[in-house]
Amino acid sequence: MSGILLLGKFGQLGWELHRSLAPLGEVVAIDYPDINLLELDNLVTLIRRMHPEIIINATAYTAVDQAEIESEVAGAINATAPGKLAELAKENKSALIHYSTDYVFDGLKGSPYLENDTPNPLGIYGSSKLAGERAIAEVDAATLVFRTSWVYSLRRDSFVNKVLDWARTQSELRIVDDQVSNPTWCRMLAEATALLLAKSGNNPAAWINERRGLYHLAGDGFASRLEWAKLILDYDPQRDQQVVSSLEPAKTSDYPTPAKRPLFSALNCEKFTDTFSIRLPKWQEALELAMASG
Numbered sequence: 001m002s003g004i005l006l007l008g009k010f011g012q013l014g015w016e017l018h019r020s021l022a023p024l025g026e027v028v029a030i031d032y033p034d035i036n037l038l039e040l041d042n043l044v045t046l047i048r049r050m051h052p053e054i055i056i057n058a059t060a061y062t063a064v065d066q067a068e069i070e071s072e073v074a075g076a077i078n079a080t081a082p083g084k085l086a087e088l089a090k091e092n093k094s095a096l097i098h099y100s101t102d103y104v105f106d107g108l109k110g111s112p113y114l115e116n117d118t119p120n121p122l123g124i125y126g127s128s129k130l131a132g133e134r135a136i137a138e139v140d141a142a143t144l145v146f147r148t149s150w151v152y153s154l155r156r157d158s159f160v161n162k163v164l165d166w167a168r169t170q171s172e173l174r175i176v177d178d179q180v181s182n183p184t185w186c187r188m189l190a191e192a193t194a195l196l197l198a199k200s201g202n203n204p205a206a207w208i209n210e211r212r213g214l215y216h217l218a219g220d221g222f223a224s225r226l227e228w229a230k231l232i233l234d235y236d237p238q239r240d241q242q243v244v245s246s247l248e249p250a251k252t253s254d255y256p257t258p259a260k261r262p263l264f265s266a267l268n269c270e271k272f273t274d275t276f277s278i279r280l281p282k283w284q285e286a287l288e289l290a291m292a293s294g
């Protein structure tokens, strides 16, 4: 048995995980089309052949609106495949690390969500991710599920890149101020995952098994999309290219989308910090670092 198997190396998070995990030892990183989570036989063959110590699943069906019309595909990737990964982890005595979402909540609580708050997803994406969490929890294996929120990267399409594009092409921007959560730079999420594994010693599966379960892990603090956008514009290293002159608040109801989003879905991440003595930095600090990193 050896090494780390990383699924989803081209995604926002997967890309950063590939980089952050490199100092820990052998990492086999793979993504679609070399592995397709809709074809479980290939996954089974790969894992039985490799016997990884740790499986990290950074793949997901993340098209929140498209999921409303592709519920079967979303369910297969976000629920069936993670359940199968947990079974394979058990069979191979590996540990599994998987990520879930704040969209499992309906956003009505009014204060940051705890792990044991009752989920109530508003759309297919959230329900498929919740089904994935549950499929993993049903298997008696060394599994960690990290629920995260508003993940962004500067190298793939993300809210941050969209705001930067809009600011270079539009003089007036209207951004919703009634959606609130924790902006999370994917690099920080990857670094926290790698740091945790670095602490796990020479039997990571046993170490993880003692701490197995569901944790919230997202940028520290929360903001509305409007507050987030303001800071993106402030930290933009190429501010001289901005043509935007006004940034106004809007409401989610002004922009109907196929999938409903939770309004207040901030996550309380204290359980993760208490358990692993690791915390993600303040979301503003991480944004400043991300913007400075180009």
Ligand SMILES: NC(=O)c1ccc[n+]([C@@H]2O[C@H](COP(=O)([O-])OP(=O)(O)OC[C@H]3O[C@@H](n4cnc5c(N)ncnc54)[C@H](OP(=O)(O)O)[C@@H]3O)[C@@H](O)[C@H]2O)c1
Pocket (backbone or CB within 6 Å): 008, 009, 010, 011, 012, 013, 014, 031, 032, 035, 036, 037, 038, 058, 059, 060, 061, 062, 077, 098, 099, 100, 101, 102, 129, 147, 148, 149, 150, 151, 152, 156, 186
């Ligand atoms: N993005 C967010 O705001 C957000 C918020 C909360 C939680 N999360 C969770 O955080 C995790 C990482 O998200 P992310 O933003 O990094 O996702 P992402 O950028 O969309 O990356 C997902 C990766 O999965 C791959 N993939 C999709 N379908 C596949 C299939 N059938 N077989 C194999 N690979 C497949 C994608 O490949 P293609 O690019 O080729 O499709 C992509 O490389 C996910 O669990 C997500 O649910 C994300």
